[in-house]
Amino acid sequence: MTDKKESITRRDFVAGGASLAATTVIAGCTNAAQTTQKIKMAIVGTGSRGSFTWGQEVVKGYSDVVEIVGLCDINPKRAAAAQKLIGVNAPIFTDFDRMIRETRPDRVTVTTPDGTHARYIIRAMELGCDVMSEKPLCTDEQQCQAILDAQKKTGKHITVTFNARHGLKDKRVKELLMQKAIGEVISVDFHEYLDTSHGADYFRRWHRKKENSGTLLVHKASHHFDQANWWLDSTPVEVMARGELKFYGRNNRFRATNCRICPHKQQCQFYWDVTKNPRYVKLYTECESEDGYLRDGCVWSEDIDIYDTMSVVVKYENGVTLNYTANTFLPYEGQSISFNGTKGRIDYHDFRGGGFRNDELRLTRSFGKSEPVTVTEERRTGGHGGADGSLHDLIFRGAQQPDPLGLRADLRAGALASLIGIAAYRSIERGGQIIKINELVKL
Ligand SMILES: NC(=O)c1ccc[n+]([C@@H]2O[C@H](COP(=O)([O-])OP(=O)(O)OC[C@H]3O[C@@H](n4cnc5c(N)ncnc54)[C@H](O)[C@@H]3O)[C@@H](O)[C@H]2O)c1
Incomplete structure (x- = not known):
């Protein structure tokens, strides 16, 4: 959630012409006052969660309060597929800093693989944005400390989207x-x-x-x-x-790299045909040429x-x-x-x-x-039995609402x-x- 006090501080800071170099904050993000303007949100990581929960579902239910302004992924084909699935014209990027500079979001939603969250959370804050990170926040203690330190230094706001x-x-x-x-x-x-x-x-x-x-x-x-x-x-x-x-893993007699090319299809109880899911075909199999990400990897892989x-x-x-x-x-x-x-x-x-x-x-x-x-x-919309809808309501419409159960996760x-x-x-x-x-x- 964009904190109004932080927004004013940031605007004053920029308007006052203070040197940003000292805090490595670069004039990238804007900070729209939430009450009067739509939240400008950029997404990094345009796979399943990024394209659906923070893409399609946000466009469907919250377009009056949120505008998706940029999509970033290391795989440009996947970002383009996500752009189509979400149904927005937001430009796509493979360079995160460039996305922030050119689209000036208020918030960045981080939906990349867990081990990469920390680098985007920290960089987004350094560039002046608030952050919404998918769980988990980070995957080791060094990343955790670096995020805590960066937040302290930048004063930006982090929400962790614990829908459970x-x-x-x-x-x-x-x-x-x-x-x-x-x-x-x-x-x-x-x-x-x-x-x-x-x-x-x-x-x-x-x-x-x-x-x-x-x-x-x-x-x-x-x-x-x-x-x-x-x-x-x-x-x-x-x-x-x-x-x-x-x-x-290694607890089986046979294995292959992935299901589609597996010679053991007939005997493997874990054989899974990813091509039966049209969404997965668009997001994953049609994008493999760029990054080699196999969505149907073998569950018996020895690594x-x-x-x-x-x-x-x-x-x-x-x-x-x-x-x-x-x-x-x-x-x-x-x-x-x-x-x-x-x-x-x-x-x-x-x-x-x-x-x-x-x-x-x-x-x-x-x-x-x-x-x-x-x-x-209660009203149940969105994935995970409505938990995603409840989380969206809290994040996008409930900034000023009381939170008696303490549902907000910081x-x-x-x-x-x-x-x-x-x-x-x-x-x-x-x-x-x-x-x-x-x-x-x-x-
Ligand atoms: N809260 C929930 O219920 C829930 C459910 C599913 C996933 N998640 C979380 O959402 C995140 C994404 O999961 P997913 O299932 O969508 O994964 P995914 O593999 O479908 O998508 C990840 C995307 O990140 C991209 N990517 C990989 N490395 C990158 C990098 N260094 N920089 C930029 N982009 C990169 C990939 O190309 C891919 O498009 C994970 O953190 C996961 O834990 C949360």
């Missing part, structure tokens, strides 16, 4: 915890189930390399660690973890270096323990989360597959009754969610050693 806070049940859980429905929380059991379709997809492309994703402990679990931090309203202090690659089974224990400042697990090769997909409190338990189940289904939110009071908790329907929230994942993979690298968050960065 916006699920209907997720918000209801936050209300129950704020009302102390189960007294004080002592521990949380959080289990993430990823199946042989969604789970496998992380092993097909860039996510499968630690240098790109920081492993699924950062890429995927940063959603869950952020939810835990938000629900518990506390700060993580210590992390201990185990993780292994037991199913995908996969992330974990497919993970266990993490997080200790919080308020004494709560989070026990987190994630498995990525399961017959069904979903989550099972329980809050164990001094006066009862909240069970949040949401999983389904193979005819098996449990999607209940339940409150059980100690020495009392167990009852299902009703979740009030730089600190983004940093802490990434840092739990980073601490977890550092712990795994060091044989299960306890990692203290405040030894990774200075928050």
Whole structure:
């Protein structure tokens, strides 16, 4: 969100002719006052998330308040495909600085692979823009520190787009915890189930390399660690973890580079035909000539270096323990989360597959009754069961609205969610050693 006070400061600064060199801020971004003008938004990374959630969906639902002014990607064919899919005339760029100089956005939305977020977040702020970064904020402690330092230096605003806070049940859980429905929380059991379709997809492309994703402990679990931090309203202090690659990668007899050319199509249960998805054909297969990005990479590739089974224990400042697990090769997909409190338990189940289904939110009071908790329907638009629409509303229309559930996620929230994942993979690298968050960065 563009902060009006920051906008005025920036305009005054430029108008006053102060030397920008001292802070390496270059006159790139403008800062339109949000109340009177449309937000000028540029996007870097025009793949799935950039072209759909921050492209098409924004044009469809928020064109009265947002204008997409520039699209940047290392692959110009993909940027051109995204421009068509989004249906805008915004110019396309492969040079980020040039995009900012020529289109002068208020905000930059960062939807590149996770390991590259930090460089664009920092550069956008240096060029005078506010930033909206997809989760995770960053993938290692050096990137995290560099972002924190750059934000301090530039005074720009960073929003991390944690849509998982916006699920209907997720918000209801936050209300129950704020009302102390189960007294004080002592521990949380959080289990993430990823199946042989969604789970496998992380092993097909860039996510499968630690240098790109920081492993699924950062890429995927940063959603869950952020939810835990938000629900518990506390700060993580210590992390201990185990993780292994037991199913995908080298754990198979045969492999190929990717599914389309695979000689084992008939026998591989993970064979996947990317050409059946017209959107993927436009965004990926028709753009391969430029960057060699294979959307249908082999899940058995021997260079996969992330974990497919993970266990993490997080200790919080308020004494709560989070026990987190994630498995990525399961017959069904979903989550099972329980809050164990001094006066009862909240069970949040949401999983389904193979005819098996449990999607209940339940409150059980100690020495009392167990009852299902009703979740009030609200307007649901956008992906992820409406969570993306709720996030868009908050970001693009809710800047001046109260936020009783604390749904807005700032730089600190983004940093802490990434840092739990980073601490977890550092712990795994060091044989299960306890990692203290405040030894990774200075928050
Ligand atoms: N919040 C959510 O629910 C959610 C869902 C999906 C993805 N995401 C996040 O969105 C981001 C993008 O994911 P995706 O699925 O769209 O990936 P994608 O692979 O479809 O798109 C990434 C794009 O970035 C481009 N790119 C790669 N390196 C670049 C660089 N150095 N500079 C500029 N562009 C570069 C690629 O060409 C591609 O177009 C990731 O950070 C991911 O974690 C969030």
